Amino acid sequence: MDINDNIESPFVLKVSFNKLLNQYESLIRADNDFIAANARRVLEIAEKNPILRDGFSNYDLFKTYEKEIEGILQDSFSPILTKNEIKTASIPFHNFIFNSSERFRSILKTAGDDFELQMKNLPEDQTYIIACTIILDFYYGYNLNFKRPFFYEIPDAKGITRYYKILYNADFTEIYPKKNTPKITQEDYDELLDNFENIDLWKEKFPPNSYEFKGFVISNIFDVTDDQSISNIKSSLIGEDKRKDESFMKSFYDIFRSLFGLKNIEVGFSIYNHQENTFERVYGVGMNSFLLNDLESKYCHDALCEWSYNRLLNEHKYFSVSDVDRSFKLSECKAPHVDVLHEQGYKSAIFAPIANDDGLMGILEIVSKKPKVLNSINANKLADVMPFIVSAVERSKNEEENLIEAVIQKECTSIHSSVHWRFVQEARNYIKTEMSTGEKPTFKKIAFDNVYPLFGQIDVKGSSSARNLATQKDIALQLSLVEKILEQTIEEKNLPIFEQIKYQVLEFSSGLKDNFKVDSEHGITTFLKEEVKPILELIGETQPSVKADVEDYFSKIDTDLNVIYFYRKHYDDTVKLINTNMSSLLDEKQVEAQQMYPHFFERFKTDGVEHNMYIGESITKQDSFNMIYLYNLRLWQLQVMCEMENEYYQNQNEYPIALDVASMILVFNQPLSIRFRMDEKRFDVDGTYNARYEVVKKRVDKAYIKGTEERITQKGKLTIVYSQKEDEIEYTRYIKFLQSKKVLNTDLEYLELEDLQGVTGLKALRASILYHESNDDKNFYTYDDLMETIKS
Template identity: 60%
Template sequence: MTGTDKTSSPMKILISFHKLFEAYQNMAANGSGLLAEKAQTILKIAEKYPELREGFSDFNILKTREAEIATILQDTFNPLLSKNEIKAATAPFDNTIFNLSDRFKSILETAGPDFNLEIKNMPSNDKYIMACTVILNFYYGYEFNFRRPFHYEIPDKNGVTRYYKILYNADFTEVIKSSTAPNISQTDIDTLLDNFEDIERWKALFPENAYTLKGFVIANIFDVTDDFAISEIKSNLIAENKHQAPNFIKKLQHIFQSFLKITDLQVGFSIYNKTDGVFERVYGDGMHSFLLNDNPIGTCADLLCQTSYKRLLEEKKHIAISNVDSRFKLTQGQVPHINMLHQQGFKSAIFAPIANAEGLIGILELVSKQPKALNSINANKLQDVMPYIVATVERSRNEHENLIEAVIQQECTAIHTSVHWRFRQAAQQFIKENIIQNKSIPFREIAFQNVYPLFGQVDVKGSSEARNKATQKDLIMQLEAAKAIIDKANINFKMPVYEQVAFQIVAYLEQVSTKFKVDSEHVISLFLKNEVSPLLKIIQQTNPALKTDINAYCKQIDEELQVLYQHRKKYDDTVSLINKHMSAILDAKQIEAQKMYPHFFERFKTDGVEHNMYIGESITRENSFSLIYLYNLRLWQIQVMCDMENAFYNAQDVYPLKLDIASMILVFNQPLSIRFRMDEKQFDVDGTYNARYEVVKKRVDKAYIKGTTQRVTEKGKLSIVYSQQADEHEYLQYVRFFQSKNMLGADLEVVELEDLEGVTGLKAIRVSILYRNEKADSKKYYTYADLMTVIKN
């Protein structure tokens, strides 16, 4: 017997056997023979101990009258079935149990003295409301169905949790209403039907202890561990996103332990990649693959013997190894999956195929460090759960494919969130017209009218010249190294071909040093691959003394490009790092900007980073756009350009090569239209007039200041290009604002630009960017020249 449940209830519990005594009175009066005699015996107990008929709330009486109660309940608790049935009498809605069957006693004794028997799935509020529905059903005659499956969770001798379902027989109970309990009207019932969770309303109509539940309940208990485990496996696998929860695999493992009655059972998974013929590990919290020994990938033929391969992949049947050590000795460690299990210390295992109509999609791996715990007999129990595992793996695979597509879309053909709604509308219309209505209408064009453009770029200054210098250095190094080897070879073995190739090398060295052209890199690279490399191989075979020199030469050659790639690699790596660094800053700042007001944004990596933005009513779908938001975004753009410049120069020690950048903003003050080009999968301006904006974007950074040979963009300065006087006035105000913030310098200049093809009248504001040396003093600002001095020192 456990302690009583002290939670509140609308009913007082009065344990009584009065209804049972009434049945025996009828039996004594109308029965005959042994039945009447037995009824008389039980009624004598009732006379001797009146509290058993009248009822008691002192549950200690259950102990003092244990023998008498056992006699009274003998017919309802058949002693011949006591060792098989799991059964007890109980106080309604209470954890107190008495008169346990022998089997129930044994189960609780095995659980240990510290185990506390408790009904699961009975929250206190629900318990109170359920008691109210019992009153409505038993006393008022309604038929409310609020029964829920209750169960016990009890560990067995091995510590494996067993699940027991409880079914109650309440034939020997009655509900008694006190004089103080409110009467329940139909209006009250109607109100309760719509307010199940309003516990205070229930308590107002059914106050605590306003009714008495008199009698006792018989609890018939059934071991439903297998059914419960299957249900839990189904629930955990099928439920949306549950398999992504942090403790998913741990919980699933616990359920499998109960299902197969193995305390140390571990669960693993591997995915079958049919295309490549390999098993792949599933990544996730707590996920393991014992077949792969947690390696990321493994060839099927290397992981399974021929027989197991055929059974799993072709026949789609499980493999059971009941004694790993015995099989390991028998096969002398030559069977791959047996060897893998032996290495990890497992003694028994089951590999079950996860397969659908299309074939194998993965492996369920069950392992234990107990020999014979897993075997071909209990492997058959998996048939009940495999459909749910198959469904989950199929869904995970689909989710993975969707994730891949999402990544491709994001990284390759991204549709910005600000305009996604329009694409969704068009897609819904396309589905309606072409799939539902069976028409043949192409995907509608996506366009936005009257949006204001903003363009900016942070460009690597002198990138072409820097790459040419890197290329020259690499080519010179490779040509000189090759010539040195050929000259040595010519000393030992005079051959005309050596002299001819050496002569050609000298000619190319002169071309690289003094007359480097656009096609020089390609021509010389082909010469080095097609003529020099084969010659060096011949020299290596015929002149062993030069083997060391040739090996040293070959070590400098990039395997993929087949040319010396040192200085160019430094350049390429630097540009790549700059792009990643600048893009990361821009993307992070964009999150803040979108919160200010939604707008379209895209960026491109070239020799630097460019960004396009469009803002306007047609993008936001809301009647909320104001030019204030455009002005705000223009201010934001200037600040971000300054922040990117600062971040770049403060990270000079990270870049392999020292390069400079130059920043530019292009101002276009008239709204325009943009249209999504389906063939190019990107937005572009729409209309001939608006095309002028695109022309300026592509050419302006190469424009010269009128009357000079100086480019408009310059390292250490922000260049703001525009064409209208109103733009100049607006941006001069912005510049003065950032000068007051010590972000821009005092050397502001307004310059005119040389005419571009088809574009005239461009001007630019140029102003120095002030830099903070974050390593020295974040509050002190420097010009570009000052900062370079500090960095060098």
């Protein structure tokens, strides 16, 4: 079996000790007799076994010449140091080791029989290209400075992974082109500089098996577990915000200059804004972006050509421009990143994506005013530092997002996701202004123009009457208990004060039935707390016969309200449960609606649930709005209102008391403007004309049908209030469609509303809702479904 089997390489490998033996030939003439004698010993082994000088590639021969190889390598693998040094002799790009120190063998033995030695930082798919770069360096003299640290990760006796750094000694290797091998020209070299990953190009320049590699490498291995551990810790801790420190960027430049071994390089950053698809400047002292030059931000497609855009944003891979002037001429102004480098006088550059599992976060930009010093080959050095940079940017990004959210929360409170981008945009400007000027900026007005409003509510019908009734029952119960205790007390001990309190109790009880007013509750509650309570406490202490009744009375009193809170609690719990269940259903359905087209949504809990929606171009910030999306949302709203009623009445038996609900939708057919009111921390309509919409919202559900005493909203019916004839036509189509789907009944009414204060000419459509025993088979219908039904 041959060591060249099953591998593809520009090399034909042969293990040879020729260069080592040549050194021993020079030692024969040494003044030191011992050194000369030892040299003759080694050369004698070679003379008896010429294959060791000529070279071989058959694995079996390593066993055949095992003793001879040990003899030749005796000085390199000193028996005195074998238990201390970690050293191997091996074949390049193979895990095959044919000689090693005792210490190395001990480390592998400890790792276990199932441990497979693998070199880290050496990607298998790049082995061919790395071999080519070695040829460029050893044979052609192009110093590419490609040296990267390689490591072994080997577990110790405790199972803890230890890190071993490998340093190669390639003094005993020879590389020669075989006959008819194409010679590498300067033009070839220049082309290769920007195409490290183009394996086909490298194979074209360095065909497989076109060079002969003779020799072997000695690996000196060092335990760097402590250094690596520190590095790992650093990767988790790095990234504190030092952008205000003037010396930060200077020291950062020095780190990269040391890394690349180049004095005249500069480092810049640009942040990727996913929502805007732009690159943005990092704000901070000394921070530059060579991709943006003087601009604060730039659309990605304007900053990069199609290839480089895909490379950075989609593939998350670096690329280089090793010769800016040459690329500028070839691109003919079609590569924006090359143009901007040329404009600033930079001659070579590397652009590397700063990305994690969530995607691109920014771009690392390394530039030089010397051509070819930055290229796709030495760009590989970034592989070892990018994790630290990613960690730093992640930390910085998280801190910035937290800062942005803190500003939004401080200035605006919770913001709906559809408009969140606008607040982020303004918060970012807020922070930039504060950092650049040192002054306290003002959070600018947030407004959205030309948006269409939708309003709906499902309200407890007769909520005031229902709560008053519950209050009457509670007070009547409490007064009756007091009356009972006083009657028992007076039978045993008739004091005038008891008679007087009893008289007042009877008066209040009579007034409850005949003339209960809003202020009656307060008056009776005050009487029970301030006058009745002390009397009952005294009776409980002085008259044992009624003590049990007094204790029973106080056990029924709510400790916080100091009154009986039984029927009112049932009412309040019912309303709370209606609000919770209806809000949950509305929130769940809103997820579906947002998928149709993004829009602003908010809801409020009162004696029921109200919701506002606004849809339009300015909210989505995309050139994509179409009236079809508004029609879909209106049809969706109708269906959700019906489903909410179904949900309530199907489960009404689960509520503490039986209350009725009524649903209403308000149609406003003209677009309006909304503005976030900083004082109220909420959106409201903007402008005097638009204020009419808010007035109607607040008053319409209490309006009467013109010429009657009947409220426009009724239990079991869906009411749609509008003012324009085109609204009537549109919603009549929706209603007839939902009637065909058995969602609404066929009793459609066309109604006129009484004039409200400042608002006239309102009309309404009203139809009964069909209730289903189960909504398992219910679907939401879209505007397209409506159109199909009309066509058929």
